[in-house]
Amino acid sequence: RPNQVWDDALHKTVMGRFGWKAGQPNLNQQNVHAFSGDMGLTTSLRPFDDCTDTQTACKQAPNGNGPDGEPEVSDNILRLVLFYTRNLAVPARRDVNDEQVLAGKNLFFQAGCQSCHTPKYTTAANAAEPELANQVIRPYSDLLLHDMGDGLADNRTEFQASGRDWRTPPLWGIGLTQAVSGHTQFLHDGRARNLLEAVLWHGGEAQQAQQQVLSFNAEQRAALLAFLNSL
Numbered sequence: 648r649p650n651q652v653w654d655d656a657l658h659k660t661v662m663g664r665f666g667w668k669a670g671q672p673n674l675n676q677q678n679v680h681a682f683s684g685d686m687g688l689t690t691s692l693r694p695f696d697d698c699t700d701t702q703t704a705c706k707q708a709p710n711g712n713g714p715d716g717e718p719e720v721s722d723n724i725l726r727l728v729l730f731y732t733r734n735l736a737v738p739a740r741r742d743v744n745d746e747q748v749l750a751g752k753n754l755f756f757q758a759g760c761q762s763c764h765t766p767k768y769t770t771a772a773n774a775a776e777p778e779l780a781n782q783v784i785r786p787y788s789d790l791l792l793h794d795m796g797d798g799l800a801d802n803r804t805e806f807q808a809s810g811r812d813w814r815t816p817p818l819w820g821i822g823l824t825q826a827v828s829g830h831t832q833f834l835h836d837g838r839a840r841n842l843l844e845a846v847l848w849h850g851g852e853a854q855q856a857q858q859q860v861l862s863f864n865a866e867q868r869a870a871l872l873a874f875l876n877s878l
């Protein structure tokens with residue numbers, strides 16, 4: 648199901664789209680919150696630092712912290728970062744016609760993974776920018792929240808997402824994690840050391856799919872992983 652979250656610019660509740668719990672309504676606000684929460688940088692949408700009561704230096708810092716202070720990140724930088732993040736390409740798939748990859752693709756569907764990791768969409772005709780309109784994309788996600796069970800729960804709510812709810816992460820590009828990021832840690836807190844561990848942590852609404860993978864033999868598991876690594 649979708650999350651319903653606060654839009655800082657429109658001052659109203661709208662559908663959540665970005666973040667581990669779909670807690671942000673659009674890419675710009677996701678970027679603004681990353682500047683603020685991850686990097687401690689102020690913007691016109693979030694002009695104040697998250698200072699605790701005892702952080703006196705933080706509270707007294709002038710930059711963007713008062714009516715006279717300019718935000719540390721200008722609106723122009725925000726606009727450029729929005730353009731960049733909006734138009735970042737995903738890597739092309741590899742080994743698409745490999746026999747093992749094709750067998751793994753069948754098993755992905757057989758196990759019911761696609762009920763959340765939805766393979767394919769066509770973007771809307773009225774997209775934010777013409778180059779993003781009418782594009783066939785293959786994110787392998789429904790971008791919706793699912794109850795993933797107690798094993799994955801962080802017991803932290805975010806708007807309508809409970810401590811057990813997570814947004815289905817897109818799987819496109821996941822096979823290049825090692826090459827791009829230099830590790831193979833997966834899931835919201837990086838607890839899975841590889842793709843198979845990530846699948847085996849699935850519980851709640853995904854319990855049945857996880858059980859299917861447990862019933863696969865070694866050859867079938869290898870094929871499923873070859874498919875995931877081709878994304």
Ligand code: HEC
Binds near residue numbers: 793815818846
């Ligand atoms: C009920 C919905 C659902 C089903 C069914 C499902 N998944 Fe997921 N999947 C999720 C969610 C939600 C997460 C994120 C969980 C987290 O981070 O705690 C996830 C995470 C993952 C990840 C890790 C992604 C990352 O970037 O860390 C992989 C890989 C994955 N799923 C593969 C599969 C495969 C393969 C199947 C089928 C055997 C499957 N999933 C079935 C919802 C689902």
